[in-house]
Amino acid sequence: MTASRSARERKAASQAGPLATVKIEVDANDQFVYKITCAECIAKGHRKWSAYRPGGDNGFMAAMDRWIFHLHEKHPGSDAPCMAYLAAAQQRLHERREQQEAEQA
Ligand SMILES: [Zn+2]
Numbered sequence: 001m002t003a004s005r006s007a008r009e010r011k012a013a014s015q016a017g018p019l020a021t022v023k024i025e026v027d028a029n030d031q032f033v034y035k036i037t038c039a040e041c042i043a044k045g046h047r048k049w050s051a052y053r054p055g056g057d058n059g060f061m062a063a064m065d066r067w068i069f070h071l072h073e074k075h076p077g078s079d080a081p082c083m084a085y086l087a088a089a090q091q092r093l094h095e096r097r098e099q100q101e102a103e104q105a
Contacts, residue, residue: 005032015064016067020036021039023037032054033054038074049070065093
């Protein structure tokens with residue numbers, strides 16, 4: 001558990017780039033909780049920005065998507081490796097919205 005957690009943490013941190021601090025915690029249900037914090041937004045004294053998502057691979061993906069959107073909006077010059085997935089993250093967001101609309105109809 002611990003080894004796989006730190007391996008995931010390293011993998012996520014390398015994808016998220018130098019602005020991100022990635023922490024993976026384990027909650028009361030033995031689930032991973034992904035937390036990505038933005039170093040620059042804290043340093044500037046703005047409201048502390050972080051994505052916080054529980055779950056396995058889904059949680060990882062959801063936290064990473066939020067982080068990608070944050071970089072895209074606030075730090076457009078960033079060349080973090082995860083920005084390669086911006087189009088895929090936007091597509092997932094679009095699909096989630098369409099699904100919600102379909103469920104409400
Ligand atoms: Zn930021």
